[in-house]
Amino acid sequence: MPEIKAQPEQGLHKVLDKGFVRLIEFMGGDQRAVDSARVSFGSVSKGEAQDKKLVEYLLANGHLSPFEHSVFQFHIKCPIFVARQWMRHRIASYNEISARYTEVQDEFYIPEAFRAQDRINRQGSVRNGALEQEKMLAIYDRAVKASYEAYRQLLEAGAAREMARMVLPVSQYTQFHWTINARSLLNFISLRADEHAQYEIRRYADAIRDVFMEKMPWTWEAYAKLHEKKNH
Numbered sequence: 001m002p003e004i005k006a007q008p009e010q011g012l013h014k015v016l017d018k019g020f021v022r023l024i025e026f027m028g029g030d031q032r033a034v035d036s037a038r039v040s041f042g043s044v045s046k047g048e049a050q051d052k053k054l055v056e057y058l059l060a061n062g063h064l065s066p067f068e069h070s071v072f073q074f075h076i077k078c079p080i081f082v083a084r085q086w087m088r089h090r091i092a093s094y095n096e097i098s099a100r101y102t103e104v105q106d107e108f109y110i111p112e113a114f115r116a117q118d119r120i121n122r123q124g125s126v127r128n129g130a131l132e133q134e135k136m137l138a139i140y141d142r143a144v145k146a147s148y149e150a151y152r153q154l155l156e157a158g159a160a161r162e163m164a165r166m167v168l169p170v171s172q173y174t175q176f177h178w179t180i181n182a183r184s185l186l187n188f189i190s191l192r193a194d195e196h197a198q199y200e201i202r203r204y205a206d207a208i209r210d211v212f213m214e215k216m217p218w219t220w221e222a223y224a225k226l227h228e229k230k231n232h
């Protein structure tokens with residue numbers, strides 16, 4: 001199976017140090033949600049103002065199936081620990097590069113800075129000026145390089161790719177195709193662009209939110225308004 005290569009074309013949003021989000025294809029849009037809702041009562045578009053109101057009504061009242069007719073297909077490149085959180089979102093389709101078929105590249109996520117353990121949110125992290133960044137980054141860099149070196153040595157000694165990869169860390173970059181409908185994507189954005197999500201996946205969710213806003217502006221506007229209300 002050939003390696004999935006990044007295609008530096010339009011629609012590529014760079015994320016973290018080596019990752020990206022790229023929209024491959026989009027089907028549907030705000031009008032599709034409106035049309036799919038109106039098919040229930042055998043009616044068609046009633047003009048922009050009425051259609052926008054309908055989108056707001058659907059979201060506010062949990063009538064979310066009309067949004068399932070709009071579909072986004074993305075190509076994602078992210079560290080494995082981000083992909084692991086990502087793939088918990090089951091209402092979507094995934095195809096990922098295989099480290100059994102292909103040799104893993106020397107591509108690891110190198111954070112700009114280490115964060116300290118958050119003492120209030122036990123899952124979270126906080127910026128802390130007291131951390132010795134240079135020292136921590138040197139420890140990290142050494143570990144990552146050593147694991148990649150071990151990977152190469154195992155391959156050279158005759159180990160199968162599927163076994164040599166076992167020494168690689170979760171900071172290794174992976175790539176996958178992700179197809180998801182607008183309803184499920186709103187759920188992803190709401191959970192992963194939120195401040196409770198880990199910083200790294202949040203950066204991806206922000207890029208995906210920008211794509212969503214561009215492709216379905218009415219839906220995004222109505223969704224954002226609704227969330228603002230809920231949070232006040």
Ligand SMILES: Cc1cc2nc3c(=O)[nH]c(=O)nc-3n(C[C@H](O)[C@H](O)[C@H](O)COP(=O)(O)OP(=O)(O)OC[C@H]3O[C@@H](n4cnc5c(N)ncnc54)[C@H](O)[C@@H]3O)c2cc1C
Nearest residue numbers: 085088089090091092123184187188191192194196197198
């Ligand atoms: C900040 C944060 C911290 C997290 N921490 C942890 C953690 O510590 N440990 C952990 O294991 N996970 C953790 N998760 C993952 C979380 O529990 C969800 O698995 C993940 O966010 C996917 O959400 P989802 O189920 O809504 O999405 P999807 O899987 O895409 O599902 C979408 C919706 O479909 C419905 N649905 C899907 N599958 C089922 C089902 N089997 N039965 C009934 N309804 C279903 C639900 O309504 C669901 O909301 C965390 C997530 C976040 C955002």
